[in-house]
Amino acid sequence: MTRRLLLSYLSLAALVLVCLEIPLGFVYSRSERQRVVSAAKDEAESVAAYASLSLSTGRAERDLPRRVVRCAERIGGQVVIVDASGALLATSHPRASVMSSNLASRPGIAAALRGTSTVDVRTSTIGGVEYLSVAGPVMRDARLQGAVWLTLPTRTVHERVHHVWLLLALGGLGVLTAVAVVGFAIACWAGRPIRELERATHELAEGGRARPVTMTKGPPEVRRLAAAFNRTAARLAHLLAAQRAFAGEASHQLKTPLAALRLRLENLEPNVSDRGIGSLTAAVTETDRLARMVEGLLAMARLEEDSATPAPVDVGAVCAERHRTWLPLFEQQRVSLVLFAGSVGPVLAVPGGVEQIVDNLLSNALRASPPDSTVAIELRLHVPARRALRDARPAWVDLHITDEGPGMTSEQRARAFDRFWRAPGAPKGGTGLGLSLVHRLAHASGGEASLHASAAGGLDAVVRLPSAEPPREAHGPGVERPGQRRRGRGCRRCAPDLLPHGRLSGTPSDGH
Numbered sequence: 001m002t003r004r005l006l007l008s009y010l011s012l013a014a015l016v017l018v019c020l021e022i023p024l025g026f027v028y029s030r031s032e033r034q035r036v037v038s039a040a041k042d043e044a045e046s047v048a049a050y051a052s053l054s055l056s057t058g059r060a061e062r063d064l065p066r067r068v069v070r071c072a073e074r075i076g077g078q079v080v081i082v083d084a085s086g087a088l089l090a091t092s093h094p095r096a097s098v099m100s101s102n103l104a105s106r107p108g109i110a111a112a113l114r115g116t117s118t119v120d121v122r123t124s125t126i127g128g129v130e131y132l133s134v135a136g137p138v139m140r141d142a143r144l145q146g147a148v149w150l151t152l153p154t155r156t157v158h159e160r161v162h163h164v165w166l167l168l169a170l171g172g173l174g175v176l177t178a179v180a181v182v183g184f185a186i187a188c189w190a191g192r193p194i195r196e197l198e199r200a201t202h203e204l205a206e207g208g209r210a211r212p213v214t215m216t217k218g219p220p221e222v223r224r225l226a227a228a229f230n231r232t233a234a235r236l237a238h239l240l241a242a243q244r245a246f247a248g249e250a251s252h253q254l255k256t257p258l259a260a261l262r263l264r265l266e267n268l269e270p271n272v273s274d275r276g277i278g279s280l281t282a283a284v285t286e287t288d289r290l291a292r293m294v295e296g297l298l299a300m301a302r303l304e305e306d307s308a309t310p311a312p313v314d315v316g317a318v319c320a321e322r323h324r325t326w327l328p329l330f331e332q333q334r335v336s337l338v339l340f341a342g343s344v345g346p347v348l349a350v351p352g353g354v355e356q357i358v359d360n361l362l363s364n365a366l367r368a369s370p371p372d373s374t375v376a377i378e379l380r381l382h383v384p385a386r387r388a389l390r391d392a393r394p395a396w397v398d399l400h401i402t403d404e405g406p407g408m409t410s411e412q413r414a415r416a417f418d419r420f421w422r423a424p425g426a427p428k429g430g431t432g433l434g435l436s437l438v439h440r441l442a443h444a445s446g447g448e449a450s451l452h453a454s455a456a457g458g459l460d461a462v463v464r465l466p467s468a469e470p471p472r473e474a475h476g477p478g479v480e481r482p483g484q485r486r487r488g489r490g491c492r493r494c495a496p497d498l499l500p501h502g503r504l505s506g507t508p509s510d511g512h
Contacts (some may be wrong), residue, residue: 002184002187002188002191003187005183005186005187005190005191006180006183006184006187009179009180009182009183009186009187010176010179010180010183010219012077013175013176014172014176017172017175017176017510018102020155021168021169021171021172024168025164025165025168028160028161028164029164030042031159032160032164034156036132036152036154036156036157037119037132038135039133040075040119040132040150040152041117041119041134041136043071043074043075043134043150044072044117044134044135044136044148045136045152047067047068047071047079047081047148047150048136048137048138048139048147048148050063050064050067050142051064051067051081051089051090051138051145051146051148052138052139052145054067055083055138055145055146055464056140056142060089060090061089064081064089064090065090067089068080068081068090068092069092069359071092071150072092072093073092074156075150075152076152076153076156076506077131077132077150077151077152077153078092078093078150078151078152078465079091079092079093079148079149079150080092080109080148080149080151081146081147081148081149082103082104082113082143082146082147082149083145083146084107084113084144084146085104086103086104086109086113088103089146092458103149106141106149108120108133108134108135108149109121109147109149111135111147111497112136112137112149113137113144113146113147114134114137115135115137115139115144116137117134118135118136119132119134120132120133120134121135121475126191130153130154130155131151131152132151132152132153132154132157133149133150133151134149134150135147135148135149135150135152136148144190151387154245155224164347173324178274187436190219190254193213193219193222193223193226194222194370196226197213197222197225197226197229197512200213200229200233200241201229204233204236212230212233212234213226213229213230214226254290255291258287258290258291259291261287261315262284262287262288262291263288265280265283265284266284268280297394300379309350310348310349310350310444310445310446311348311349311350311351312346312347312468313346313347313348313349313351313353313354313468314346315341315343315344315346315347315349315354315379315397315399315465316341316343316344316352316379318343318355319337319339319354319358319377319379319399320339320341322355322358322359322362322377323337323339323377326362326366329366330366330375333366333369333371334372335366335371335372335373335374336370336373336374336375337362337373337374337375337377338374338375338376338377339377339378340376340377340378340379341375341377341378341379342379342381343378343381344379344380344381344397344467345381345397345467345468345469346467346468346469347397347445347465347466347467348445348446348465348466348468349441349445349447349465350441350444353441353442353444353445354399354442354465356437357399357438357441357442357449357463358377358399358401358437359463360433360434360435360437360438361401361463362401363434364403364435364461365401365402365405365459365461368402368403368405368459369404369405369458370404370405373403373404373405373458374403374404374456375402375403375404376400376401376402377399377400377401377403378399378400378401378402379397379398379399379400380397380398380400381395381396381397381398381467382395382396382398382464383395384396395466395467396447396464396465396466396467397464397465397466397467398461398462398463398464399463399464399465400460400461401460401461402454402456402458402459402460402461403454403458403459404454404456404457404458405458405459406458407454407457407458407459408423408451408453408459413451413452413453414458416435416438416446416451417435417438417439417449418436419433419436420433420436435449435451435461438461438463442463442464442465444470445465445466446465446466447463447464447465447466448463448464449461449462449463449464450462450464451491
């Protein structure tokens with residue numbers, strides 16, 4: 001805003017200066033030329049009157065040479081006086097005999113010998129100098145006695161005109177400098193409230209608590225805008241706090257009744273007949289699903305409330321640890337779980353975010369995978385092509401979890417990250433919150449999550465996280481360059497050996 005205000009002030013000042021100084025310069029140039037011509041005419045008339053008096057008294061040979069020399073010195077040019085026949089009477093500068101004999105043929109002198117005064121601007125054939133020529137007749141009692149011819153170079157006039165243009169330019173530059181200084185001060189004063197509002201808006205957009213903007217100075221419109229922003233920020237903070245409090249309190253309050261309900265249902269099992277066992281089992285399953293849904297809501301409420309800053313996380317170590325944790329459960333369901341984690345380096349993620357992402361995606365993949373199929377965890381380092389030496393575009397790490405289940409259509413993949421949405425025909429037990437939590441964790445870490453069709457016919461869940469290391473040019477395991485893609489299970493079989501089996505150390509979280 002400051003720059004635009006300053007440019008507007010300078011543009012307006014420059015426009016005013018151009019509209020004033022250019023006409024002023026042309027007017028001065030025309031008046032200066034007219035002044036020089038008038039002065040030359042006056043000199044010619046003065047010399048002609050003196051020459052007429054000298055010729056009448058017979059002192060022309062003695063007085064005219066001194067007179068023309070002084071006149072030439074005064075005007076900075078040349079003065080020539082001829083008689084009625086065109087013969088040279090006096091000159092301020094010596095001339096060759098040829099020039100003297102041809103004086104009467106010159107247009108200005110010839111017109112003066114006919115009794116007409118002339119003013120002409122010509123360019124000499126020798127040297128190309130432009131000069132002003134003034135010729136006038138020497139009259140005595142209406143009788144022609146001769147002619148006076150004055151020539152002076154116009155260089156002096158041009159120098160004066162150029163000097164005036166230079167003064168006008170320097171004056172305009174000084175005015176623009178003063179306008180720039182004053183305009184910058186005014187622009188800073190007018191833009192200070194806007195910068196305060198911008199700072200507060202950025203704090204609010206980044207998830208921080210926006211402090212009220214106090215505006216006691218500045219334009220009235222900006223003060224009204226600041227008041228409206230303060231009311232909006234306060235209302236938004238109140239609504240977010242109420243939403244977080246409701247989600248957290250509701251989740252906490254529901255956990256105890258759900259646990260009691262499940263315990264009561266389990267205690268009813270000995271007293272239920274064989275015909276009611278199916279209904280009791282379904283009720284326990286739905287109770288477990290509701291408990292997992294409450295856990296998912298509580299995790300989302302904590303994520304929105306914390307707004308943690310992303311920090312470096314060893315994604316390879318996290319994937320290896322979650323692989324060991326989930327491997328026994330996958331083997332129990334007769335599903336192979338393989339890990340391809342090359343040297344991709346650390347990523348930037350919220351604390352605990354990568355663990356929750358992997359758990360939710362593995363839970364979804366296990367739920368959708370048929371027996372004797374494979375679920376793959378793969379890490380790829382995506383290094384963008386550098387176009388210049390100082391190209392600082394960041395690298396990314398893609399976390400792929402691929403299954404061989406039924407997959408999803410493109411419309412279903414577009415809606416899969418919505419809360420509580422479940423695909424038609426999805427296995428029972430899901431809550432519809434797993435992928436939504438993955439999506440929010442990826443965005444909170446500065447990345448993104450997406451679903452793609454797998455080459456094996458299932459689903460390829462991709463979570464892209466920013467790398468915590470600068471871009472590197474070397475190719476290595478797990479490094480994917482632009483234009484390079486891995487294909488299907490054939491590439492997976494070429495990966496390093498599987499990590500050793502581990503013992504189930506925790507309860508996997510629920511997925512989609």
